[in-house]
Amino acid sequence: MVTVRRATTAGADAVWAVLADGWRLPAWVVGAARVAAVDRTWPVVGAQLRYGIGGWPLVLPGSAEVTACIPGRELALHGRTPFGGVDVRVRVDDAPSGCVLEITEDVVSGPAHLVPARVRAAIIGARNVETLRRLALLAEAGTP
Template identity: 55%
Template structure:
């Protein structure tokens, strides 16, 4: 698993509000380009985000499913990105005196992406997820003002 962390200048409640609004997913997840549908009970276990990845004309429709959810603490997702495969993504929130720390861990779980050696996967996933956390922080910090 590749893990990146970021200190966010917003309380856990503000970060969770962004995560719990499925329509914001493409605003902070690098590669997600649009939302098609959000299950009404998102982010409950088993609910899905129906999104697209890529840029036109190479846009693929896919889903992200909640595997585990502890509100304001942890969100575990299965993100599909076919034809590359599926990844498990874990976001954890840790309250701090001046905001919170968000950790984002990800690794490929199935599909052709598993054929990439772990160092190559790390080199691709790490920078992408660091940017995703930067975007998540900006949204949460704006929300908390």
């Protein structure tokens, strides 16, 4: 598992507003191109969304299912892509002037699981530094 943390001046409620809106996933998740469908119950456990991975004209199908949810604090997903399954957990912890974001992710199945752990960790870590940067910027800007 790879864990990345980032402090933001946004409050936990502002971050949660982004996480709780499945339609905004491509705005903060690096590699997500667009959302095709979001269950009306998002982000309760079992809710799913379908999204595209990559860039036009090559957009591959992906999906995610909520595996755990503590409103305002934590969202865990199991994602399925042509490259394999991934488990992702985003935590939001209060801090004196905003909050601290934490994302933990790893590939759990499929072809990407064959990539050596050190290489996977480097790729996932770099990707999630940018993912948390985007999430923080969206939360700091407020709801569109």
